[in-house]
Amino acid sequence: MPLIELNDFSFKYYGAESLALRKIDLTIEEGEYVVITGPSGCGKTTLCRTINALVPQFHRGYISGNVIIDGKNTRDHTVAELSSIAGLVFQEPENQLVTLNVEKEIAFGPENLGIEPTEIRRRVEELIKLLDLEHLREKHPHEMSGGEQQRVAMAATLALKPKILVADEPTSNLDPRSAEVILDIISGLNKLDLTVILVEHRLDLVSKDASRIVLMDKGSIVADGPPREILAQDICQEIGIGVPKATLVYKRLKEQHDIDLGSIPLTGDELAGLVKEASS
Amino acid sequence: MSFLEVFQYTRQDSIVHRLDPRAKLFLSLVLAVISLLFLEIFPLLIIIGVLIPMMTAAKSLRRWLRSMKGLSILLLFILIFNTLLSTYPNPLNYSIALILRLIALMTSFSIFFLTVHPDELSQALIQMRVRFEFAFAMSMAMRYVPTLGQEAYAIMDTQKARGVELDKGNILKRIRNIVPIIVPLIIVSIRRALSIAESMESRGFGASKNRTYMESLSFQKRDWAVCIISLIVLIMVIYIRLNIPLPDWSIPF
Structure with missing residues (x-):
């Protein structure tokens, strides 16, 4: 049984004029690293919200079709019930930190679920170590940088021990350096068997780690498959996706200069390797 | 407004900081009640004489002095106007007593607010059977005050950049100038609230x-000691107030 299953799912927010999601069919298996991308307003955020039942439980609207997360239909289960299956990290770090220090923040989720204090303490210590938050322990959210805040927000989500981590543009308000740190942490978590769904525009940073890219436009999925296949398609440039430079170079060589490098590179290093191979 | 500093939590490691917030709350209330029982200079001086060592124990004497300096204009105001306008037999004596009472009251409460972290406060409230939602709303308000402040400044800058002259004109004009700041601030805050709720x-x-709490407060021997001593002192002082006439030393003005 797949971990996430959307069957012919459509959604329209109350008061909105058009559908936010149109007939989405998507299955995601355990352990996958799925990157969702597409232009603004294409429904990426709504798709993230469906995975922990914020849509339709928190954001009301018109729905058709079903979303089944780990065997639970989101029509019949509350966000709280799904909070230990799917954890969401949002775009704005400041709005995710609701307590006055980092320890309390991490403990907030498990406390809500009524988990034993000793177990909560254990998880807090574990996450502080895993995400390197030791120096921030006693800090007020206001005293931290955006990148640090986002790391704390991620720890706070992971404290619920979710099977799925959904991150909705977690790096969009961060500088490139902090963004890279966050994305490294996410791909590291995926290697620890966490299913990851990441909305991201900086494909040059994530496509090498992703197992799959889902391309969305105007509320529907327009392409879905392994990064190398998807990024080489023309549709990416048509709807304006940040295709990695290396892939663009590959495409241009192939189309305008008739040079085929054999396989599709995603990073500069891969491209350099291919060029070396071809020239030798 | 520097006199408000004395009500602001400061991170310190002192005996007073380590006390249980509930014990401190009781202590503060007892001290405040005692200060309200007297309007004579001599007993009020004794109370302040007790409070100052407590401030020292909380390692906050300097902060207290700074606050009192900030308060001095207000105190002077009270002194002059009361002395001139009061109908009491010894107006100067009465005004000085009033000032001392104000200082004693402020200091009593500052022992609580200066040494209790907002987190501890909300935990104490929860353990005093206040519902979690209320205690949490309070701590969240404190969490978002600086964020809101920052946002207000950003909006002010934006409006200034668009040519709104915020610091010009008479009072009426200035009051009207608040509108272009407050309206966007409210809208932004509502949006933020939604995203926080999400x-x-x-x-x-x-x-x-059955929400659990990672840390819970527990009453130690020293907390019981503080409570019991406060209670005994309170009973004693009330007894003295009611039954033993105080010597009427006063400044004959």
Whole structure:
């Protein structure tokens, strides 16, 4: 049984004029690293919200079709019930930190679920170590940088021990350096068997780690498959996706200069390797 | 406004900081009640004489002095106007007593607010059977005050950049100038509130009736000692107030 299953799912927010999601069919298996991308307003955020039942439980609207997360239909289960299956990290770090220090923040989720204090303490210590938050322990959210805040927000989500981590543009308000740190942490978590769904525009940073890219436009999925296949398609440039430079170079060589490098590179290093191979 | 500093939590490691907030709350209330029982200079001086060593124990004497300096204009005001306008037999004596009482009251409460972290305060409230939602709302308000402040400044800058002259004109004009700041601020805050709610919901806020707490406060021997001593002192002082006439030393003005 797949971990996430959307069957012919459509959604329209109350008061909105058009559908936010149109007939989405998507299955995601355990352990996958799925990157969702597409232009603004294409429904990426709504798709993230469906995975922990914020849509339709928190954001009301018109729905058709079903979303089944780990065997639970989101029509019949509350966000709280799904909070230990799917954890969401949002775009704005400041709005995710609701307590006055980092320890309390991490403990907030498990406390809500009524988990034993000793177990909560254990998880807090574990996450502080895993995400390197030791120096921030006693800090007020206001005293931290955006990148640090986002790391704390991620720890706070992971404290619920979710099977799925959904991150909705977690790096969009961060500088490139902090963004890279966050994305490294996410791909590291995926290697620890966490299913990851990441909305991201900086494909040059994530496509090498992703197992799959889902391309969305105007509320529907327009392409879905392994990064190398998807990024080489023309549709990416048509709807304006940040295709990695290396892939663009590959495409241009192939189309305008008739040079085929054999396989599709995603990073500069891969491209350099291919060029070396071809020239030798 | 520097006199308000004395009500602001400061991170310190002192005996007073380590006391249980509930014990401190009791202590503060007892001290405040005692200060309200007297309007004579001599007993009020004794109370302040007790409070100052407590401030020293909380390693906050300097902060207290700074606050009192900030308060001095107000105190002077009270002194002059009361002395001139009061109908009491010894107006100067009465005004000085009033000032001392104000200082004693402020200091009593500052022992609580200066040494209790907002987190401890909300935990104390929860353990005093206040519902979690209320205690949490309070601590969240404190959490978002600086964020809101920052936002207000950003909006002010934006409006200035668009040519709104915020610091010009008479009082009426200035009051009207608040509108272009307050309206966007409210809208932004509502939007922020929604997004915060989303995040809290995702982390199971309100999921379990039996919410647990990672840390809970526990009453130690020293906390009991503080409570018991405060209680004894309170009873004694009330007894003295009611039954033993105080010597009427006063300044004959």
